[in-house]
Amino acid sequence: MAFDITRRNLLMSGGAVLGSFALGRSQALAQSATPLKIGFISPVSGPLAGFGQTDGYVLEQARAALAGGVTMNGQGYAVEILERDTQSDPARAGQLARDLINNDNVDIMIAVSTPETINPVSDACEAAGVPCISTVMPWEAWYFGRGAKPGEPSPFKYSYHFGFGVDEFYRAYISQWDLVETNKKVGVMYPNDADGNAIRAVLAPKLAEAGYEIIDPGAYETGTTDYSQQIRTFREAGIEIFNSFPIPPDFAAFWRQAAQQGLHKQVKIVQLAKTGLFPADIEALGGLGGNVSSAAYWHRDFPYSSPVTGLTGVQLCDGYEAATGRQWTQQLGASLSAIDVAIAALTASGNPKDKEAVAAAMPGLKAESIGGTVDFTSGPVPNVATGPIIGTQWQAAKGGKFQYDYVITENATDTNVPVAGTLRPYNA
Structure with a gap:
């Protein structure tokens, strides 16, 4: 009962x-x-x-x-x-x-x-x-x-x-990524931890079955400071979607290095989980934070x-x-x-x-x-x-005292949640 x-x-x-x-x-x-x-x-x-x-x-x-x-x-x-x-x-x-x-x-x-x-x-x-x-x-x-x-x-x-589980991430990502035209090459950077290992084992194969080409340079250790090898792999593969489940300091270090080496210019969707969830994560990136895509377990x-x-x-x-x-x-x-x-x-x-x-x-x-x-x-x-994961994006605020609005862009895992905007390419 x-x-x-x-x-x-x-x-x-x-x-x-x-x-x-x-x-x-x-x-x-x-x-x-x-x-x-x-x-x-x-x-x-x-x-x-x-x-x-x-x-x-x-x-x-x-x-x-x-x-x-x-x-x-x-x-x-x-x-x-x-x-x-x-x-x-x-x-x-x-x-x-x-x-x-x-x-x-x-x-x-x-x-x-x-x-x-x-x-x-x-x-x-x-x-x-x-x-x-x-x-x-x-x-x-x-x-x-x-x-x-x-x-x-x-x-x-x-x-x-x-x-949420891997299936919710999969459904949200497929729904979200269909909103922007890409070559469907996804660079993934999953850490060697409980989150990263679960996502690598289940989500990556599901995305591949859906027609996405997964470029995975291998698990990295939390606290890594030099991401040159991953960045080089992603640039040479021509990825246009980036997906990662890092802690906030690791992504900030990676994305700043990616910008220094030009990777950010070719990426159309930056899809994050575990980081990019909160305003402080995005504001810490300075000018690199706008149009970063996220996922909301609540909104x-x-x-x-x-x-x-x-x-x-x-x-x-x-x-x-x-x-x-x-x-x-x-x-x-x-x-x-x-x-x-x-x-x-x-x-x-x-x-x-x-x-x-x-x-x-x-x-x-x-x-x-x-x-x-x-x-x-x-x-x-x-x-x-x-429970649900809802596709979102940090977009420049239209008003008010905060730098970004956290905009719901898709609702495949809970259609009761209202969609408020469309996904913008990262470099739009």
């Missing part, structure tokens, strides 16, 4: 009901002196800091919405969210998870953004028997990268992941709202910009969606203090979030719910 958790269900249905909108904090606390504890781990500093930049604001909104406590299955609870910064260090991510499990006794864990954060946290939770919700990395790198085998039963009981124009906070995407982003003076980023909605799903999982369990009950509820969970429906009943493998 699937648990279908929507804002209306959380507020009005019998049984497991989210009461943060209906109960005062004193009433919830009167029912239970034991709070629900949610661990939240993300990279707020270090080379992956762009992913965690907005998390403080998201957590403020969630804490405000949950300040009155929640009621689940007739029992009231206060809610505590305990956030931790991985400093972009996988070893630290695992240690932080163990500390939250052993010292803070969290009831559920949230891990957000990139394999360097999510996989070690998920592994720590799996070993300790603590439910874990994660998002923002290819699900293949999460599932197979942690030891699951194709065609075999899932080895995971407590850890669950939602979001302010997604037509959904958060069951926990009641906020729409536009409200969330406008609030962030007003509070910080910074341009919104897609991580706002991604991190809030993880909180939406975690609260839904606790609610669906019937007893949110029982970790076994929460884990047992997860396979049948179907929850609404600010990113759309998260459905763990539909696969493609156990413990995973897929």
Whole structure:
């Protein structure tokens, strides 16, 4: 049986009901002196800091919405969210998870953004028997990268992941690249990490089957400083599409060298993932940042709202910009969606203090979030719910105080999302 958790269900249905909108904090606390504890781990500093930049604001909104406590299955609870910064260090991510499990006794864990954060946290939770919700990395790198085998039963009981996979990238890229005429020669630069290895193994062959010629100079190590060999290979092959999944410092170094050696002049589409997601990534490139193509796992124009906070995407982003003076980023909605799903999982369990009950509820969970429906009943493998990747491009802003607009250019993986513009050639 699937648990279908929507804002209306959380507020009005019998049984497991989210009461943060209906109960005062004193009433919830009167029912239970034991709070629900949610661990939240993300990279707020270090080379992956762009992913965690907005998390403080998201957590403020969630804490405000949950300040009155929640009621689940007739029992009231206060809610505590305990956030931790991985400093972009996988070893630290695992240690932080163990500390939250052993010292803070969290009831559920949230891990957000990139394999360097999510996989070690998920592994720590799996070993300790603590439910874990994660998002923002290819699900293949999460599932197979942690030891699951194709065609075999899932080895995971407590850890669950939602979001995009290689198929979503493939569909978005095919849709996006059809918008500009090219010779279909794609230079790929995939790192030797969980993301890069998963993408090389699955996405590149699918693109080749679709008629694209893949030019791959081989895996590179994160932190590489000299990209002359890759640039020479791409120039000699005459690529007109470039695709990479690097961390931001690596792409910035590569693209500046590519410009110095003239590669940027022949490339018509610069398609990035893992970097190029946030305004700071693009602004750091100076004049080389305009018309870089990206992909959005969330956007302010997604037509959904958060069951926990009641906020729409536009409200969330406008609030962030007003509070910080910074341009919104897609991580706002991604991190809030993880909180939406975690609260839904606790609610669906019937007893949110029982970790076994929460884990047992997860396979049948179907929850609404600010990113759309998260459905763990539909696969493609156990413990995973897929989500969209939407083609986007950083185009010169038409007005306002920010340098670039983040324009949706295609919507093949979620046709409810409105397309706002067309893809421009990189050198247009």
